[in-house]
Amino acid sequence: MEAILLPLVHAFSGGVHPHGNKFTMDFPCVRLDDFSSVEILLQQHIGPPSVCVVKKGDHVLVGQLIGRADHPMTVPIHSSVSGEVTDVKFVISATGTPIEAVLIQSDGKYTVDPSLKPPVIQSKDDFLKMIRDSGLVGLGGAGFPAHIKLNPPKGKEADVLVVNAAECEPYITSDYRQICEHPDEILDGILSVLKWIDIPRAVIGVENNKPLAIEILKHEIDKRVLAQKTGIPVEVRALKTIYPQGAEKMLIYSLTGRKVPPGMLPQDVAAVVMNVSSLRVIGKYLKNGIPLVRRRLTLDGSALVSPGNVNVPIGAKIPDVIAASGGTKEEPSKIIMGGAMMGVALDRKDCGIIKMNNAILVFGSREAAVPPEAPCIHCGRCVSVCPMKLIPEGIDRAARLKDTEDLEFYHVPDCIECGCCTYACPAKRYLTQSIRNGKTLVRAERKRVADEKKLRETEIKDQTGKGAHA
Amino acid sequence: MNLQVSSSPHIRDTATSSALMRDVALALVPAVIASGIIFGLRSIVVILVSVLSCMGFEYLSRRIMKRNNTLSDWTAVITGVLLAFNLPPTIPYYMVVIGAFFAIVVVKQMFGGLGNNFVNPALTARIILSIAFPKAMTNWAFSSGPFDFMKSLTGADLVSSATKAADAVSSATPLAILKAQGSAGAPALPSYLSLFLGDKTGTIGEVCILALLIGAIYLVARKVITLWIPLTYIGTVLLLTGLAGKDPLYELLAGGLFLGAFFMATDYVTSPVTRKGRIIFGISCGVITSLIRLFGNMAEGVSYSILLLNILVPHIDRFTVPKPFGGVKKNENA
Numbered sequence: 001m002e003a004i005l006l007p008l009v010h011a012f013s014g015g016v017h018p019h020g021n022k023f024t025m026d027f028p029c030v031r032l033d034d035f036s037s038v039e040i041l042l043q044q045h046i047g048p049p050s051v052c053v054v055k056k057g058d059h060v061l062v063g064q065l066i067g068r069a070d071h072p073m074t075v076p077i078h079s080s081v082s083g084e085v086t087d088v089k090f091v092i093s094a095t096g097t098p099i100e101a102v103l104i105q106s107d108g109k110y111t112v113d114p115s116l117k118p119p120v121i122q123s124k125d126d127f128l129k130m131i132r133d134s135g136l137v138g139l140g141g142a143g144f145p146a147h148i149k150l151n152p153p154k155g156k157e158a159d160v161l162v163v164n165a166a167e168c169e170p171y172i173t174s175d176y177r178q179i180c181e182h183p184d185e186i187l188d189g190i191l192s193v194l195k196w197i198d199i200p201r202a203v204i205g206v207e208n209n210k211p212l213a214i215e216i217l218k219h220e221i222d223k224r225v226l227a228q229k230t231g232i233p234v235e236v237r238a239l240k241t242i243y244p245q246g247a248e249k250m251l252i253y254s255l256t257g258r259k260v261p262p263g264m265l266p267q268d269v270a271a272v273v274m275n276v277s278s279l280r281v282i283g284k285y286l287k288n289g290i291p292l293v294r295r296r297l298t299l300d301g302s303a304l305v306s307p308g309n310v311n312v313p314i315g316a317k318i319p320d321v322i323a324a325s326g327g328t329k330e331e332p333s334k335i336i337m338g339g340a341m342m343g344v345a346l347d348r349k350d351c352g353i354i355k356m357n358n359a360i361l362v363f364g365s366r367e368a369a370v371p372p373e374a375p376c377i378h379c380g381r382c383v384s385v386c387p388m389k390l391i392p393e394g395i396d397r398a399a400r401l402k403d404t405e406d407l408e409f410y411h412v413p414d415c416i417e418c419g420c421c422t423y424a425c426p427a428k429r430y431l432t433q434s435i436r437n438g439k440t441l442v443r444a445e446r447k448r449v450a451d452e453k454k455l456r457e458t459e460i461k462d463q464t465g466k467g468a469h470a
Numbered sequence: 471m472n473l474q475v476s477s478s479p480h481i482r483d484t485a486t487s488s489a490l491m492r493d494v495a496l497a498l499v500p501a502v503i504a505s506g507i508i509f510g511l512r513s514i515v516v517i518l519v520s521v522l523s524c525m526g527f528e529y530l531s532r533r534i535m536k537r538n539n540t541l542s543d544w545t546a547v548i549t550g551v552l553l554a555f556n557l558p559p560t561i562p563y564y565m566v567v568i569g570a571f572f573a574i575v576v577v578k579q580m581f582g583g584l585g586n587n588f589v590n591p592a593l594t595a596r597i598i599l600s601i602a603f604p605k606a607m608t609n610w611a612f613s614s615g616p617f618d619f620m621k622s623l624t625g626a627d628l629v630s631s632a633t634k635a636a637d638a639v640s641s642a643t644p645l646a647i648l649k650a651q652g653s654a655g656a657p658a659l660p661s662y663l664s665l666f667l668g669d670k671t672g673t674i675g676e677v678c679i680l681a682l683l684i685g686a687i688y689l690v691a692r693k694v695i696t697l698w699i700p701l702t703y704i705g706t707v708l709l710l711t712g713l714a715g716k717d718p719l720y721e722l723l724a725g726g727l728f729l730g731a732f733f734m735a736t737d738y739v740t741s742p743v744t745r746k747g748r749i750i751f752g753i754s755c756g757v758i759t760s761l762i763r764l765f766g767n768m769a770e771g772v773s774y775s776i777l778l779l780n781i782l783v784p785h786i787d788r789f790t791v792p793k794p795f796g797g798v799k800k801n802e803n804a
């Protein structure tokens with residue numbers, strides 16, 4: 001009963017209902033191996049880049065360490081193919097920033113590093129080290145290092161593990177296929193996190209447009225309960241299908257009724273959120289000890305010949321992935337890394353797949369068309385769909401006027417950039433883009449004020465110092 | 471190969487401004503038809519003159535200001551219909567054109583066009599006309615051939631209406647009768663049913679509540695408007711006039727309240743964006759309308775109260791910025 005009522009009670013306000021376009025739901029994941037070379041970025045997480053430990057000419061194996069994690073926030077990077085390192089150089093990443101990358105010529109054999117063994121875990125520290133060694137980052141898209149997320153500061157320990165299987169983005173079905181194909185490893189991952197991080201319970205949130213995934217997860221839980229003859233503290237809940245149900249703050253609220261305050265993290269409400277695919281990585285790593293070197297992703301979009309779900313080595317170039325899946329039937333007009341609501345439109349094709357990639361959308365000219373902007377008619381749709389209860393219309397106006405005071409007044413830093421306002425706007429205004437500009441303006445202004453304050457303080461100190469001398 | 475780059479989201483809802491405005495225009499059609507039935511062909515001609523001159527002024531002013539043509543966004547049509555709806559059926563055509571000029575050129579385009587006018591163009595034009603031409607704006611003599619639709623079709627009514635106008639110079643709207651004579655005027659007042667169907671004196675668009683109700687239901691069903699403003703507005707008027715000992719139902723059915731609450735106060739551009747703001751807007755409109763009707767000189771009060779609140783919308787919007795999800799409201803920025 002609670003399972004039915006709770007999502008109704010804790011329904012966040014706002015949200016939109018884009019067409020699901022989950023055309024690839026029934027397409028089992030296909031493993032693609034036909035890649036002659038890969039380009040593996042040495043920074044695929046939030047935090048400083050890892051340090052390259054291979055050089056041109058080295059022979060590497062699948063799972064071998066190529067980027068060492070020195071900084072606490074850094075996650076190690078492993079080779080996804082076996083073959084020869086052809087170059088180590090800076091490349092332009094999908095977001096436009098230069099990042100060091102290791103280029104490897106694949107020998108096509110995918111020989112796994114023989115030194116890799118399933119990890120032995122005896123303590124929480126072992127577990128956290130294991131998580132880090134696996135190269136795991138938040139696979140939902142943020143790329144937050146998992147070993148940091150699972151090790152909150154004292155006093156902020158989680159009492160619930162929120163498993164994000166909402167997959168509210170249109171087109172994307174990679175998490176859905178993950179659940180359908182590997183529920184056992186997902187459960188292994190969840191139970192190991194509960195056990196070693198000492199979290200009393202887990203709750204998996206799945207949007208109710210994926211009833212099969214809900215049934216499969218429930219069945220998997222029942223199987224374990226039967227086998228162990230004791231209950232397990234894992235629960236599956238159907239969530240209302242509404243975008244952005246899978247946004248961290250919305251999901252925590254839907255599943256626990258807790259609201260993460262602006263500028264705070266899930267740990268501040270004693271919750272930890274992990275993507276269902278991240279948990280499967282843990283479950284799998286516990287079994288075979290092979291780090292995160294492959295990624296499942298959804299390929300879709302009108303320009304593709306055969307959309308579907310594929311499993312590719314990390315670092316595989318996007319054109320190679322598209323070609324290996326069947327190629328394009330029309331010249332792509334827009335290539336999106338990620339979902340249609342929050343993904344990044346690439347300005348060049350030859351980027352490598354990264355750990356957080358859950359989809360590549362290849363749009364033809366009709367899908368890619370961006371409607372022209374019309375004047376704001378003040379209809380308030382952006383306000384009513386904003387899950388963060390912001391006033392996108394006001395932020396848009398302030399951002400265009402570069403009025404940082406007004407931007408702060410409208411709480412611009414709290415925007416989660418889900419895109420609901422832009423989606424709903426009948427005047428087709430580029431609200432999310434404008435809000436991003438607004439955020440940049442506010443950050444710059446805050447820095448300027450802080451710098452000025454610092455400068456003034458040093459001046460005062462200097463003057464008082466001089467006074468003391470006299 | 472050129473790849474298109476744009477900020478996310480990469481998909482958009484199908485709703486467009488012009489589609490929404492087309493829905494509003496469609497919602498006004500029942501009342502247009504009703505006015506034709508009630509007042510005869512002349513009211514349709516007034517509506518046509520108003521719409522065409524609004525469209526003409528919109529086209530010309532955009533052209534002169536070297537801006538893009540905005541006729542296809544339907545807003546000039548809506549302003550035209552709403553302006554005509556606020557005029558008596560006897561209004562001389564040149565006054566309609568003057569009204570259209572003020573609505574489109576002065577109130578709308580001179581402030582930057584769609585989305586930038588801070589008051590409702592049609593309402594402002596109506597007020598300007600009633601100040602400039604008080605007599606013509608209160609000449610209700612044209613009404614009320616009860617549903618002589620057949621006559622209007624045959625054209626016979628053009629003759630008869632002229633005689634009717636001569637006969638009934640002193641006609642006043644039901645609210646005006648009530649205002650002037652109190653309950654003593656009761657015998658001259660129409661019944662609830664005739665008020666609801668539109669068999670009464672009044673402006674072209676306000677008389678037939680049934681037709682307006684059909685349009686309003688359409689707008690709500692199509693999610694073009696929300697009910698916050700109309701319901702709080704009407705509710706407040708009913709409550710306050712009721713408390714003051716008036717017949718609240720009469721206040722709703724006899725005057726321009728229904729037209730104002732559903733079609734004028736809900737104008738996107740000149741109403742608040744937040745739910746709280748809309749409730750404040752509706753209640754305030756209701757309070758001012760009631761005060762004017764109870765204590766003011768005028769029998770009506772809808773136009774002035776909406777106009778006054780239009781001016782306050784930017785302030786209402788600022789005062790009703792909600793606290794973000796999960797947040798406590800920060801101190802107002804100094």
